[in-house]
Amino acid sequence: MAAQGIAEAVQAYTGLSPAAAVTILALMLATYLLVSSLFVAPDAAPPKPPPQRKEEEQQQQQQEEAGAFVPYPDPVQVGEITLEQLAAYDGKDPAKPILIAIRGQVYDVTRGRLFYGPQGPYSLFAGRDATRALALMSFDPIDLTGDLDGLGPDELEVLQDWEDKFKERYPTVGHLASENAADGNHGGAA
Incomplete structure (x- = not known):
């Protein structure tokens, strides 16, 4: 009796036969x-690497000590930099x-290589x-400048949003040289 009531409720609610509803649920x-099995639980131990021969182990250790591969190197402070150097x-x-560079500040966006690298x-x-x-x-090369002349409040707000995002995500590593950054107007495209 209860099973029949459940079957009728499933059909009324889903518009499917009880067998179809159970199949979809399964x-x-x-x-x-x-x-969910594709994701490893945070407290699960990482898999152990396969056993290596002594020679391979020594080569790997030497490469690590030599710094052969560092996915995201620590940012290097460049200090004052010209547009030509940038x-x-x-x-x-x-x-x-x-x-x-944004408003005279220079950001290291290396971590965003997929976006800012040569194919990004x-x-x-x-x-x-x-x-x-x-x-x-804008993606127009003529707009690649620090010149803020003629920008309205809306554009300046958009710029502030971008600047806040860069400050949040990427380290500041320097600033544009003063001859290029006077009053926030660095005039001229590089």
């Missing part, structure tokens, strides 16, 4: 279990950090002063 549960940090040389969607900004371009949300 598939949803199986999908959930499959997807251009060398455009991501084309993997040994150098990727730098972007924002590679145009790498090694440049992106102040005006960010304020205008």
Whole structure:
């Protein structure tokens, strides 16, 4: 009697037969279990590496000691930098950090290599002063300047939002040289 009431309620609520509803529920549960198994619990121990021969172990240790691979090197302070010097940090040389200037401040965006590196969607900004371009949300190379002349309150608010995001995500490693950063107007594209 109760089973029949449940079956009628399932059909009325879902519009499906009880067998179809149970099948869908089972598939949803199986999908959930499959997807959740892809994630490791935070307190689970990492898998042990396969045993290595002594020689391979020594080579690996030497490479680690020599600093052979560091995914995100510590930011290097560049101090005062000119637009010409900044251009060398455009991501084309993997040994150098990727730098972007906004309102005279220079940010190390190397961690965002997928975005700012040579093949990234924002590679145009790498090694440049992106102040005006960010304020205008522009990908036009002519806007790659620190010139704020003619920008309205809305554009300046957009620029402030971008600047806040950069300050939050990326370390400040220097500032543009004073001849390029007077009063926040660094005039001219690099």
